[in-house]
Amino acid sequence: MVPGARLIVLGKQGAGKGTQCVRLSRRYVLPHISTGDMLRAAVKARTPLGLEARRYLDAGDLIPDSVVLAMIAARLDQDDTRTRGFLLDGFPRTVAQADGLDEILKPFSIDLVLDLVVPTGLVLARLMSRRVCEDCGAIYSTFAPPKLNWTCDFCGGDVVQREDDTEEAVTRRLALYDAQTAPLIARYATAGKLVPVDATGTVEEVAGRLLALVEARLGAGGAGA
Ligand code: AMP
DSSP states (O other): OOTTOEEEEEEOTTSSHHHHHHHHHHHHTOOEEEHHHHHHHHHHHTOHHHHHHHHHHHHTOOOOHHHHHHHHHHHHTSHHHHHHOEEEESOOOSHHHHHHHHHHHTTOOOOEEEEEEOOHHHHHHHHHHEEEETTTOOEEESSSOOSBTTBOTTTOOBEEOOGGGSHHHHHHHHHHIIIIITHHHHHHHHTTOEEEEEOOSOHHHHHHHHHHHHHHHHTTTSTTO
16 A cells, blocks of 8 residues: 555656556545646636647647646645645656646655656557547547447546647657656656656556556555655
């Protein structure tokens, strides 16, 4: 068990972060905080944040750091993350965001950074076939669709292709990952927090590897042990 663990999951778009985070968060009862899901919800609800964020999301560009940091600071200020820890998915994505997160968490810090490692050719194929539920964010693919007529098995919402899963936006997002997010890997490795995980293979295989690694690092005496 990892009570109260503070985890980050890194990995290129299409590495399976969302799918694996849902499993990890259920297994350890950790709040799953996905900045992509939060931003898409804001766009759908047409909040001021959503109206501002929309053009970045559609183009596959990153939202300004200050905007994302304000959103995360507000979320991490809620009681559930203080007592139960959290799983960050899609954040931090830049060095400035990682610096901002360190400030927000003081006097605490991140326990572990799981890096889902996959070759670029494989993530491209995964992203082009990915389909998601517009309402709850459940992830499907053209090879593993929902049971009934592109209606979500869990909530009945419409299952669609994301606007930013086009070839152009995907290429842009992968280039941004290499330029902006990959440097975080060296940062967390130097801090002794990084755990690379082979994210090729089936969802079950990757989930098994992840659980084994989390237990090995945090299992014995809880988070930070
Ligand atoms: P994701 O679902 O994590 O692939 O995120 C979808 C889109 O949301 C990204 O392409 C960005 O436009 C935006 N986004 C999500 N998280 C962040 C972040 N941490 N920093 C900046 N933009 C973000």
